[in-house]
Amino acid sequence: METDRFGGTDGNAEPHEAVCLGESMVLFVPSGDGPAHEVDTWHRTIGGAESNVACHLAEGGMRARWVSALGADPFGSVVLDRLGRFGIELEDVRIDRRRSTGVYFKAPGHTGSRVWYNRTDSAAAAMGPELLGALDLERTRLLHLTGITPALSSSCRELVDAALDLPRGDMLVSLDVNWRSLLWSARGAEGVDDPAELLRAFADRADVVLVGDDEAAEVWGSRSVSEIRELLPHPRSLVIKHGATGATLVEDGTELFEPALRVDVVEPVGAGDAFAAGVLASTLAGNGPRHRLRSGHLKAAAVLCTTDDVGPPLPEADVSRMLLADEREWSSVTIREGRVIG
Numbered sequence: 001m002e003t004d005r006f007g008g009t010d011g012n013a014e015p016h017e018a019v020c021l022g023e024s025m026v027l028f029v030p031s032g033d034g035p036a037h038e039v040d041t042w043h044r045t046i047g048g049a050e051s052n053v054a055c056h057l058a059e060g061g062m063r064a065r066w067v068s069a070l071g072a073d074p075f076g077s078v079v080l081d082r083l084g085r086f087g088i089e090l091e092d093v094r095i096d097r098r099r100s101t102g103v104y105f106k107a108p109g110h111t112g113s114r115v116w117y118n119r120t121d122s123a124a125a126a127m128g129p130e131l132l133g134a135l136d137l138e139r140t141r142l143l144h145l146t147g148i149t150p151a152l153s154s155s156c157r158e159l160v161d162a163a164l165d166l167p168r169g170d171m172l173v174s175l176d177v178n179w180r181s182l183l184w185s186a187r188g189a190e191g192v193d194d195p196a197e198l199l200r201a202f203a204d205r206a207d208v209v210l211v212g213d214d215e216a217a218e219v220w221g222s223r224s225v226s227e228i229r230e231l232l233p234h235p236r237s238l239v240i241k242h243g244a245t246g247a248t249l250v251e252d253g254t255e256l257f258e259p260a261l262r263v264d265v266v267e268p269v270g271a272g273d274a275f276a277a278g279v280l281a282s283t284l285a286g287n288g289p290r291h292r293l294r295s296g297h298l299k300a301a302a303v304l305c306t307t308d309d310v311g312p313p314l315p316e317a318d319v320s321r322m323l324l325a326d327e328r329e330w331s332s333v334t335i336r337e338g339r340v341i342g
């Protein structure tokens with residue numbers, strides 16, 4: 001197994017503890033076809049970028065903790081129940097009796113989905129730096145944040161700022177840029193003059209940054225790897241996603257591009273979180289750049305086959321085979337209905 005300067009351990013060591021911090025919501029997906037306003041039956045599941053990452057990490061055998069806030073309402077119970085079934089540690093979730101659990105809806109599309117939120121003034125929007133008080137940093141190897149949290153409220157911006165100031169020790173802080181224009185134009189972001197610069201400055205303080213070249217172009221007007229590197233000079237690792245094409249890992253002044261898998265896409269939302277979880281788990285396990293990117297692509301491919309934000313992973317034997325596959329085999333298979341074909 002390749003090892004790297006993150007000082008990871010081999011697969012037999014104690015699982016690492018990851019802390020994922022951010023809002024999770026109840027998610028409704030139409031059960032039938034047709035425009036969302038005409039659908040009477042909805043499938044209820046949950047979603048939220050950071051808890052999606054926690055689900056994937058826990059499913060892969062890591063100890064994962066989710067830190068957030070929920071309303072004292074049935075939807076809060078749904079979120080707790082679902083995350084609990086993944087084995088995620090939930091002791092640091094605050095139950096807020098004055099506020100509600102956020103809700104989001106998505107109307108699936110193969111190339112893109114429409115999403116709507118009902119989360120203004122949610123329990124999670126009231127989170128602040130006080131949530132960090134309970135964290136046991138000694139046990140934490142990874143703190144995962146996203147650019148969604150600072151869009152929720154001024155107290156959430158303080159929370160992310162404080163999280164990026166925590167003493168790191170051996171802990172890595174990762175940040176997925178996750179630009180959400182809907183949120184940055186909503187009430188929670190009032191008072192922020194330049195969301196793009198705020199997000200850039202937050203990202204630049206993380207150790208590992210994940211960003212799509214499409215979102216970098218939208219937020220910062222920079223799409224190429226070299227432009228993004230210039231914008232974010234400080235993180236140890238930059239993971240730049242090129243959608244269906246592949247992803248580039250920039251680290252130690254070197255770049256590695258790894259193509260994505262060919263996938264029969266059902267619905268794309270959640271693929272970015274799955275990709276992040278694959279990359280981060282592989283990073284903590286001490287693997288080299290190709291393994292990390294492939295782990296991300298494999299996790300993302302499985303989620304692309306479902307309408308849920310988190311779906312079942314690809315069969316373990318297929319994942320092990322594809323991690324070691326040569327370039328020809330890697331580019332010849334298709335991922336369809338959660339299986340590796342070819």
Ligand SMILES: Nc1ncnc2c1ncn2[C@@H]1O[C@H](COP(=O)(O)OP(=O)(O)O)[C@@H](O)[C@H]1O
Nearest residue numbers: 212241243244260261263270271272275297300
């Ligand atoms: N059409 C696709 N075909 C194959 N893989 C894809 C496709 N779209 C996305 N992916 C995979 O999902 C990952 C995340 O994609 P991205 O578009 O950045 O997601 P998000 O916008 O949800 O953050 C990519 O790095 C890649 O591994």
Ligand SMILES: O=C(O)C(=O)C[C@H](O)[C@H](O)COP(=O)(O)O
Nearest residue numbers: 047048049269270271272273309
């Ligand atoms: O938008 C939000 O605030 C959410 O957290 C809902 C979703 O669960 C994630 O957005 C999915 O993120 P991707 O994996 O990047 O598609």
